[in-house]
Amino acid sequence: MKKFIDLSHDFEDNMPGFKIKNEDGSVTQYTAHIHPFVTHEQSLPKYQGKAAFEITEILFQTSVGTYLDSPYHRYPELRDISEIKIDEVILEGVVIDVRGIEKFNCVDIDVITEEFDLKGKAVLFNFGWDKYWGQEEYYEYPYISERLIEYLINSGVKLVGVDTINVDSSKIMERPAHTRFLKNGILIVENLTGLENLYGKKFRFFAVPLKAKKVAALPIRAFAEVL
Known part of the structure; x- marks a missing residue:
């Protein structure tokens, strides 16, 4: 089963x-x-x-709940939600445990070890921040460093997910993760929960939205199929 x-x-x-x-x-x-x-x-x-x-x-608003960002979210000339292919949102996944990173601090490339094969994968970062869902603490969160953003792009990942409200720091107006990932066709999922349940498991990640035209982002029913 x-x-x-x-x-x-x-x-x-x-x-x-x-x-x-x-x-x-x-x-x-x-x-x-x-x-x-x-x-x-x-x-x-x-x-x-x-x-x-x-x-x-x-x-x-479409950027609410557990949701997927399309490239159109950042770039008006790029693909919207309706143009995302099914095989871009059903991917083998990897969970990286980054719990313990404090609010306003970034996680860097040292969290990526040789055991991780990232090419073509959905890479999900578990900050453990879902425990603050519905609380004021949720709005002050850790994020992904610019060095790690570039590493993930160069590694050929297809999707990056986090269990925080934003993959970028709210204090960095350039929003480098959204800017670089979406420019390179790497999709983003935010507000995930329960990622610790995937530790030690091989799984396929599902992040399928409605086929909605001229929509920048959309809530999804994110889930994993354990393989």
């Missing part, structure tokens, strides 16, 4: 998301709003009282 491991946070009403500080000092909160568009009670008369259905409405 195949074993699957869920790597996604729940997608729910008023869920955590980015907090963007505006020029006037105000803060824009990313989140999702979920409510019935048509309730069971409202639909009942339409079926002569013999059946009832809910139609649910969800309003959200």
Whole structure:
């Protein structure tokens, strides 16, 4: 029997998301709003009282929850979510344990050892930051260094995932990970969870979004199939 491991946070009403500080000092909160568009009670008369259905409405920014960034997220001339091929988001995966890195600090190339074969893989970094999901601590996080970004590009990785809200430091405005990875066609998944469940396992990583046109990023149901 195949074993699957869920790597996604729940997608729910008023869920955590980015907090963007505006020029006037105000803060824009990313989140999702979920409510019935048509309730069971409202639909009942339409079926002569013999059946009832809910139609649910969800309003959200696409960079919320466990989600995938397309190259279009950074570069308007590059591919959007609908142009990503299936074989780019179903990949053999590697988890790298980087727990213990403090907030605002970066993980560097010394975490990559000879045991890791990264070419063509989804490389997932487990900072252990998912434990702060829904708390203020989640917004102050570690990130990937520029040296490690270049190493991963040169190693031929296909996707990079993290269990933090951002693969880049919020203090570095150039956003080097998004800039370099997406320029090179390397996809990004953020807000993963449960990566420690993959230690010592060979697995295939799934990060398939809806085929949505002119969309920069999109929530996914990320999971792993243990091989």
